Amino acid sequence: MTELVCIGTSDAFGSGGRRQSAYLLRAPNGGALLDCGQTTGTGLAALGISRDEIDVIVVSHFHADHFGGIPLFLLGAQYQDDRTRPVRIVGPPDVEARVRRAAEALGHGIEEHDWSFPIHFQEMPSGADMELGPVRIRAFATHHSPEANPHGLVVTAGTQRIAYSGDTGWFDNLPRLIAGSDLFLCECTQVHRGYEYHLSLEELAGTRGDFDCGRLVLTHLGEDMRSLTDYGSFEIADDGLVIKL
Numbered sequence: 001m002t003e004l005v006c007i008g009t010s011d012a013f014g015s016g017g018r019r020q021s022a023y024l025l026r027a028p029n030g031g032a033l034l035d036c037g038q039t040t041g042t043g044l045a046a047l048g049i050s051r052d053e054i055d056v057i058v059v060s061h062f063h064a065d066h067f068g069g070i071p072l073f074l075l076g077a078q079y080q081d082d083r084t085r086p087v088r089i090v091g092p093p094d095v096e097a098r099v100r101r102a103a104e105a106l107g108h109g110i111e112e113h114d115w116s117f118p119i120h121f122q123e124m125p126s127g128a129d130m131e132l133g134p135v136r137i138r139a140f141a142t143h144h145s146p147e148a149n150p151h152g153l154v155v156t157a158g159t160q161r162i163a164y165s166g167d168t169g170w171f172d173n174l175p176r177l178i179a180g181s182d183l184f185l186c187e188c189t190q191v192h193r194g195y196e197y198h199l200s201l202e203e204l205a206g207t208r209g210d211f212d213c214g215r216l217v218l219t220h221l222g223e224d225m226r227s228l229t230d231y232g233s234f235e236i237a238d239d240g241l242v243i244k245l
Ligand SMILES: [Zn+2]
Pocket: 011, 012, 021, 063, 065, 066, 167, 220
C-alpha cells in the first residue's frame, strides 16, 4: 500500500486554521515525511500518527514552514518515543548546518543531547537520483527565495511516482520536471498572479494542459485560496486528507 497523508496544507501563516507543510508518504517499506513545518508535531498528534513511522525527513527548502518542526520532532522521538531507529534528514546542500543552527536558535541544540538514536544528514544534489530506504527521490531547483535553497521533489515509492513542487513561482521547465508522475502535489498559494515566488490558480488554470500527470492536487493554500468555493478542475488538499496511490 502506498498513500500520502496530508499533515499540513496551509501557507506559511496557517491560513484557514490549517497547519504548515508536512506530508507523510507511507510506502511499502517505510515512511518518508516530505517537509516538516513548525506545526508538524501538532499534526501528527491530531491524526494519531506515530513519529516512529517516519524513517526519513526530506526537506524541500529552508523556510520555517517547511523545516522548522525538525528540532522538536527529534526531541519528541527521544523523550516521548524512546526511539532507537535512525532518523535520516535529507535536504538541499547545507542541510546539516541549517538544521543545527535552527535547533540551537530555538533552544534545543542537537549537540546538547545524548541521542538514543542515530541522526544522519544527507544532502540531495539537484537532478540526481537518491535511494533513501523506503523511497527514491530526485530533487529539482525551483523559482522561490534563493536564500532558502528551494527545491521540488520527484519521489518514487513502489510503483508510484509522486511529484511535489515545494514552494515555487512559475518557471517554464516545471511541467517537464514532473511529467509522468501519478500524483503532482503542487503549491498554489494565491488566486491571482502576484508574489513571484509562489504559484497562483490563475497561472495553473492557464497551463493545466501542459502537465502530464495523474492527479493534480493543490496545496500550500493562502487565505484567498481558502476562501474560494470553486476551484474548477483542480483538487484541493486539506489537513488530514489521505490520498491513496
Ligand atoms: Zn512555504
